Amino acid sequence: MPIRRTVALLAPLALVAVVSLATGCRSPSDASSRPTTSASPVRQVDGVTLNAGECSTRSRTGFTEIGCTSERAYARVLARHHGERGGGPRCPEVTDFVLDLTKRAAGSVVADPDGYACLRTLVPPHPGDPGGGGGPYTILGDCVYRAEKGRVRETPCDGSGERRPQFRIVKAAGKRAECPKSTALYVTLPGSAPVGCARRV
Incomplete structure (x- = not known):
């Protein structure tokens, strides 16, 4: 039976991390390592899998698999995983954006999850x-500004974003005691060094 595959861009623009002030008494919480908003799924051509090493175009209607040598190629798949993102392997840190993939049997109105693809754009700038x-x-190396209570949002360190950076993560540590004395904010990071030591900029 023919399978239709659909992709949805999980936009990284609203990425939020939980933080704790260096001078406060709050205990740190788990940071969200996933974007908080997503676009509606966009129907793809039959048989699109976006495996590691393959490339895609980008248009108003979505993402389409294409040869990496094409002038229309927009991003390359760094990793391709099956299953739910929540419990699956993390994407490489240099990932610029993540696509959730779904498959749809011919004539069906219900799309089944088919994993996710971690992509990096072929040309700068690289938000990841x-x-x-x-x-x-x-x-490590990211800049953030204070958003709602207890949280921060990422913004480009060069000041080119809508909000100017207030803090920069200068060290990833295993615990707060390993942060430098200049630390003004603790940001929860993914991985084996979960404490981001941020200083004012």
Whole structure:
């Protein structure tokens, strides 16, 4: 039976991380390592899988698999995983954006999850790079500004975003005691060094 595959862009623009002031008494919470908003799924052509190493275009109607040498190629798949993102492997830290993939049997109105793809654009700027202001994770070298209570949002370190950076993560540590004395904010990071030590900029 023919399968239709659909992709939805999980926009990294609203990435939020939980923080704790260096001078406060609050205990840190788990940071969200996923974007908080997503676009509606966009129907793809039959048989699109976006495996690791393959490339896609980008248009108003969505993402379509294409050869990486094409002038229309927009991003390359760094990793492709099956299953739910919540319990699945993390994307590489240099990932610029993540696509949730679904498959739809011919004539069906219900789409079944088919995993996710971690992509990096073929040309700069790369929001997933340290200081780039986006990507699926908050990482060492990123800049943030204070948002709602107890949270921060990423913004480009070069000041090119809508909000100027207030803090920069200068060290990823295993615990707060390992942060430098200049730390003004603790940001929860993914991975084995979950404490981001941020200083004012």
